[in-house]
Amino acid sequence: MKYLIIVIFLFIVFSLGSAMFYLVKGKGQSQNTVRFLTVRVAVSVLLFLFIIFAAYMGWIEPNRPSFLQPN
Amino acid sequence: MSQDITHDEVAHDHHDHDHKPKGFVKRWLMTTNHKDIGTLYLVFALAMFMVGGAMAMIIRLELFQPGLQFVEPAFFNQMTTMHALVMIFGAVMPAFVGLANWMIPMMIGAPDMALPRMNNWSFWILPFAFTMLLATLFMPGGAPAGGWTMYPPLVLQGGHNVGFLVFAVHMMGISSIMGAINVIATIMNMRAPNLGYLNMPLFVWTWLITAFLLIAVMPVLAGAVTMILTDRYFDTSFFNAAGGGDPVLFQHIFWFFGHPEVYIMILPAFGIISEIIPTFARKPLFGYVSMVYATAAIAFLSFIVWAHHMFSVGMPLGGSLYFMYATMMIAVPTGVKIFNWVGTMWRGSMTFETPMLFSLAFVVLFTIGGFSGVMMALAPVDLQYHDTYFIVAHFHYVLVTGAVYAIIAGAYYWLPKWSGHMYNERLGKIHFWWSTISVNVLFFPQHFLGLAGMPRRIPDYSTQFAEFNMMSSIGGFAFGLAQVLFVYIVWKTVRGGEKATAQVWEGAKGLEWTVPSPAPHHTFSEFGPVDLSKLANGEKFSILSDIDEKDDKQK
Amino acid sequence: MSEASNDQYYVPHLAKWPIVGSIGLFVTFMGAIQALNSQTSITPWLMFVGIGIILWMMFGWFGDVIKESEEKLYSTQVDTSFRMGMIWFIFSEVMFFAAFFGALFYARTFSVPWLGGEGIGLATNETLWSGYEGVWPTNGPADLNGRFEIIDPYHLPLVNTLLLLASSVTITIAHHALRANNRKQTIIWLIATVLLGAVFIFFQAEEYVLAYRDFNLKLSSGIYGSTFFMLTGFHGLHVTLGAIMIAIITIRVIKGHFRPESHFGFEAVAWYWHFVDVVWLGLFIFVYIL
Numbered sequence: 001m002k003y004l005i006i007v008i009f010l011f012i013v014f015s016l017g018s019a020m021f022y023l024v025k026g027k028g029q030s031q032n033t034v035r036f037l038t039v040r041v042a043v044s045v046l047l048f049l050f051i052i053f054a055a056y057m058g059w060i061e062p063n064r065p066s067f068l069q070p071n
Numbered sequence: 072m073s074q075d076i077t078h079d080e081v082a083h084d085h086h087d088h089d090h091k092p093k094g095f096v097k098r099w100l101m102t103t104n105h106k107d108i109g110t111l112y113l114v115f116a117l118a119m120f121m122v123g124g125a126m127a128m129i130i131r132l133e134l135f136q137p138g139l140q141f142v143e144p145a146f147f148n149q150m151t152t153m154h155a156l157v158m159i160f161g162a163v164m165p166a167f168v169g170l171a172n173w174m175i176p177m178m179i180g181a182p183d184m185a186l187p188r189m190n191n192w193s194f195w196i197l198p199f200a201f202t203m204l205l206a207t208l209f210m211p212g213g214a215p216a217g218g219w220t221m222y223p224p225l226v227l228q229g230g231h232n233v234g235f236l237v238f239a240v241h242m243m244g245i246s247s248i249m250g251a252i253n254v255i256a257t258i259m260n261m262r263a264p265n266l267g268y269l270n271m272p273l274f275v276w277t278w279l280i281t282a283f284l285l286i287a288v289m290p291v292l293a294g295a296v297t298m299i300l301t302d303r304y305f306d307t308s309f310f311n312a313a314g315g316g317d318p319v320l321f322q323h324i325f326w327f328f329g330h331p332e333v334y335i336m337i338l339p340a341f342g343i344i345s346e347i348i349p350t351f352a353r354k355p356l357f358g359y360v361s362m363v364y365a366t367a368a369i370a371f372l373s374f375i376v377w378a379h380h381m382f383s384v385g386m387p388l389g390g391s392l393y394f395m396y397a398t399m400m401i402a403v404p405t406g407v408k409i410f411n412w413v414g415t416m417w418r419g420s421m422t423f424e425t426p427m428l429f430s431l432a433f434v435v436l437f438t439i440g441g442f443s444g445v446m447m448a449l450a451p452v453d454l455q456y457h458d459t460y461f462i463v464a465h466f467h468y469v470l471v472t473g474a475v476y477a478i479i480a481g482a483y484y485w486l487p488k489w490s491g492h493m494y495n496e497r498l499g500k501i502h503f504w505w506s507t508i509s510v511n512v513l514f515f516p517q518h519f520l521g522l523a524g525m526p527r528r529i530p531d532y533s534t535q536f537a538e539f540n541m542m543s544s545i546g547g548f549a550f551g552l553a554q555v556l557f558v559y560i561v562w563k564t565v566r567g568g569e570k571a572t573a574q575v576w577e578g579a580k581g582l583e584w585t586v587p588s589p590a591p592h593h594t595f596s597e598f599g600p601v602d603l604s605k606l607a608n609g610e611k612f613s614i615l616s617d618i619d620e621k622d623d624k625q626k
Numbered sequence: 627m628s629e630a631s632n633d634q635y636y637v638p639h640l641a642k643w644p645i646v647g648s649i650g651l652f653v654t655f656m657g658a659i660q661a662l663n664s665q666t667s668i669t670p671w672l673m674f675v676g677i678g679i680i681l682w683m684m685f686g687w688f689g690d691v692i693k694e695s696e697e698k699l700y701s702t703q704v705d706t707s708f709r710m711g712m713i714w715f716i717f718s719e720v721m722f723f724a725a726f727f728g729a730l731f732y733a734r735t736f737s738v739p740w741l742g743g744e745g746i747g748l749a750t751n752e753t754l755w756s757g758y759e760g761v762w763p764t765n766g767p768a769d770l771n772g773r774f775e776i777i778d779p780y781h782l783p784l785v786n787t788l789l790l791l792a793s794s795v796t797i798t799i800a801h802h803a804l805r806a807n808n809r810k811q812t813i814i815w816l817i818a819t820v821l822l823g824a825v826f827i828f829f830q831a832e833e834y835v836l837a838y839r840d841f842n843l844k845l846s847s848g849i850y851g852s853t854f855f856m857l858t859g860f861h862g863l864h865v866t867l868g869a870i871m872i873a874i875i876t877i878r879v880i881k882g883h884f885r886p887e888s889h890f891g892f893e894a895v896a897w898y899w900h901f902v903d904v905v906w907l908g909l910f911i912f913v914y915i916l
Binding site: 102103158192198203234238243251289291304305306311319383 | 634637638639640641642643644645647648649651652655656657658662664687697703707708710711714715717718719721722723724725726728733734736737738740741745746764765766767768770787845846848849850852853855856890913
């Protein structure tokens, strides 16, 4: 489950990078910049919802210091 | 009548173009001109080369004989640390940026650098940064003395100088990043309309790739020294095992910067040599495209080999093996380059002016440094070489007879274009032979010292190392004196001498040789197509640039 | 000649701001060093003077650029140079954060487990830190600064994530509105973005107060405290800068500076904001959740 979250995060970084690339390439007029940006924001929101869901279902556990961990 | 007016306008325009701002403050402090900023960088680098050189003289003086002779061990440590910092960040890197400023716009037909104001700022940060760093020499507690690599926990014991060191490095980093951004924007955005990527001179190519390396790794260094700062002053535990951190973490972050850094200091040198050898062999560069790909390959590999600086620090076996093999792979693209330089000279009608002599020495002596590098890439034997004079010999062969020789070669090569005067060829040849003999007397015996086990950064040594150390010191003093001659030659050439032609060198190709010597204050006032046949590689790859243009049109 | 001037690459002459900026940096750092090295805690007034000089430089420098832009001195080629400058600047920022994320990953996957006796750390653990388990989050085997509680990711950080995500949506809407030449909409959504950013910074400060006062989580709380505060701290600094930049852009929109086809200043700031938002997502995932 951790790895899925990491992969999705990497995808967000990638779409941000792609949008940046088209920012220069298309000189701001390109639809690609806007498209990758929209993808970036949309996937971020989805990832956020997924994390909430995963925590609710108990798939991921939040960090706790070892001396506070319930035994 | 109308012709007269036109003529007048042209004359007036021409006068305007060569108009230099009057007065020191306006001309140098507030300049936006790439040539003036280039000159500032080069003069600054030369000054720092002399400062760092003076420190090296103190080091060699102390090591002339065993026992403590002239300086305290603590001061000796400050000298080794500051010598490295000054030479790397103050001499070699600014010199390359200065050459980039001067040459890249002229080589690609651009009116100036892409971001001229920021260009000024990139330079003017440096004197302040080095004021901050060098001022520590005169403070109680002295300068940083834990080695230029700033390893914790030693560096954290530096007392008051830690803050100066960290912030000086931050300022140098800001300067380098802005300089690199400017180079990238200039090369990618400011080429003459018909100049494709594969028409660019190799110096431009190597600088483009170097600039990417700079932007990728200078911020990482900034992060590493910031952690030093907070560990020293704010009780963080990045490098403190008691808090769950690890001193080795610093070494990983530092060398993730440090290894690309060594290519930052050598790729532009490759570019300079690739300009000079074809000129004096009177042949186009052999294997131009393979040179470009080899440069890119070296840059890529530089990011994935950093831990070969850390074999003796302890890492899992798999890590050692991986870093060993990855490191040895770098020898392949580097070998391609050496091969191509030799191939360029093959059956060329060569002449041996001073820039060519320095370039030839570069090819031979840099290769020696490269070979000792391959030796140290072998993890098991590196445990023997590590932290000895063998590594000192290695990196001085690649940095002095590599990077510095290329800068000197470039200075002789382009000085007539900058100043409008020819340098004294006889003095240039004396400078070359004196330097090359003394530099080998200086550094070659250090291989033997290292193999025999003499550790680096130590002011005193066992008597068994006495002979080679004395030899090395004599070479060092001679080499230092030779560079004073270099300053004299440059000074004399700038002041006057035989007038240089626009072409300067018979076999020289490239746009910079189509403008008069000295190059006018503003070279190209606007973008126009350039004559590709004037370039070394222009005609050969003009088909490729045609395809580029068609691509652009389709879009 | 005058007609063609727009096609020429504009090269400014006599830049006075860079040297002011250099002096500002120098004074700032010297002031910081003075405060850091002093035995007693003093007000770093010299540093504030330096920051003042840098702010003066930025107002002057950007003011000159805006003036030249409004005078239509910049061709599309100059515009492209600015774009390249901005994306490579952002890339350098990404690498700066990468150093700190690298430190976090190294501590979590190598140094802490090794101190706990895993792999090559067995002897170290037995002889030096016997009994230390090496479980993240940790303040190290020496229990530096004592026991601490960590921030619950599903309270303040969750709200903060929502705030920043919403702000990146609002700035995108503003961007679309600007392109559609709808200035009123642009201003409304930009103001919304600034407000969301400001609330984010407020909550972040609240979180720090909570950590220091109630949870005993401090910069000195071992490697967890170090990475937590340095990562979130540098991010918070960037959010603050980004919010100030958006506020300035909003004023410029009100003044009517941007056109639907040419608004690099706006895009650069929007870009910066997207970068800050993605860094936060990384923080939320790797610092707070996983």
